[in-house]
Amino acid sequence: MTIEILEPHGFCAGVKNALQKARALVTCHPQPSAAPVYCLHELVHNELVVADLKSRGLKFVESLSDVPEGSTVLFSAHGVSPSVRAEAAARKLKVVDATCPFVARVHQAASEFASRGLQVVVIGHPDHAEVKGITGEVPDPIVINDSSYTSLETAKRPLGVVSQTTMNADDVAAVVERLRQTFVVESTAEVCRATKERQDAVKAFDGDALLVLGSAQSSNTKRLCEVAHCRTFRAGTMADLRDIDFSGIGRLGVTSGASTPEEFFSQAVDWLRTQEDT
Numbered sequence: 092m093t094i095e096i097l098e099p100h101g102f103c104a105g106v107k108n109a110l111q112k113a114r115a116l117v118t119c120h121p122q123p124s125a126a127p128v129y130c131l132h133e134l135v136h137n138e139l140v141v142a143d144l145k146s147r148g149l150k151f152v153e154s155l156s157d158v159p160e161g162s163t164v165l166f167s168a169h170g171v172s173p174s175v176r177a178e179a180a181a182r183k184l185k186v187v188d189a190t191c192p193f194v195a196r197v198h199q200a201a202s203e204f205a206s207r208g209l210q211v212v213v214i215g216h217p218d219h220a221e222v223k224g225i226t227g228e229v230p231d232p233i234v235i236n237d238s239s240y241t242s243l244e245t246a247k248r249p250l251g252v253v254s255q256t257t258m259n260a261d262d263v264a265a266v267v268e269r270l271r272q273t274f275v276v277e278s279t280a281e282v283c284r285a286t287k288e289r290q291d292a293v294k295a296f297d298g299d300a301l302l303v304l305g306s307a308q309s310s311n312t313k314r315l316c317e318v319a320h321c322r323t324f325r326a327g328t329m330a331d332l333r334d335i336d337f338s339g340i341g342r343l344g345v346t347s348g349a350s351t352p353e354e355f356f357s358q359a360v361d362w363l364r365t366q367e368d369t
């Protein structure tokens with residue numbers, strides 16, 4: 092088996108920025124007696140990153156009501172809705188905002204569309220933290236993630252279309268194209284550059300199989316598995332990797348999601364190299 096590393100891989104700019112903010116916070120509060128620092132939801136969707144931050148003292152919560160008044164809270168790279176910001180202000184929390192600038196741009200586009208009276212449509216997964224944050228910006232948003240559009244049957248106004256940043260880029264383009272056949276559409280819908288570059292590299296890979304290193308909770312990791320033109324494997328930890336049967340594979344491509352640590356990537360590739368002649 093030969094190993095081919097696809098570029099780019101590893102942390103995107105948004106994840107690097109979020110991690111920098113998180114590490115600065117826990118480094119500022121190193122003593123056990125210091126007031127704890129909280130993070131609303133997972134900072135990024137990767138179990139290794141979250142475990143590392145927990146070991147440094149960051150406390151993860153699923154609701155602001157679990158953060159004591161006056162404490163410091165970190166908002167994740169996926170962004171939050173205005174109602175969450177208002178609740179944080181009402182409870183006098185000190186907010187450190189790690190929302191990725193690409194996500195913030197989607198929030199801005201959605202509110203601009205809504206302020207001009209357009210029906211905002213979000214192409215994304217309704218349960219994803221990023222989509223919850225975007226939909227919180229506007230009244231009556233519609234979320235779609237396939238080509239059926241039944242939820243749009245009653246839409247009479249022109250549509251203002253935005254997208255979750257980590258969708259399948261081809262799917263987003265196809266959905267916008269289909270919408271244009273029926274509705275008047277203004278669109279800023281596209282995935283972020285980090286997502287697009289990784290998907291393009293995967294689509295161009297013509298080996299026997301692809302290994303995507305990343306978490307099962309990571310949207311961009313899942314999309315990389317979907318867009319490959321060959322058999323795919325996913326591993327979030329070394330234990331996952333050692334469980335995979337690579338027998339019969341000649342050329343194996345290796346890539347990673349945008350929230351996968353480089354340390355894990357290097358460790359995984361080193362282990363795979365020991366399998367190259369098997």
Ligand code: SF4
Nearest residue numbers: 103105191193256283
């Ligand atoms: S994947 Fe894209 S949107 Fe998400 S944090 Fe990275 S750069 Fe930002």
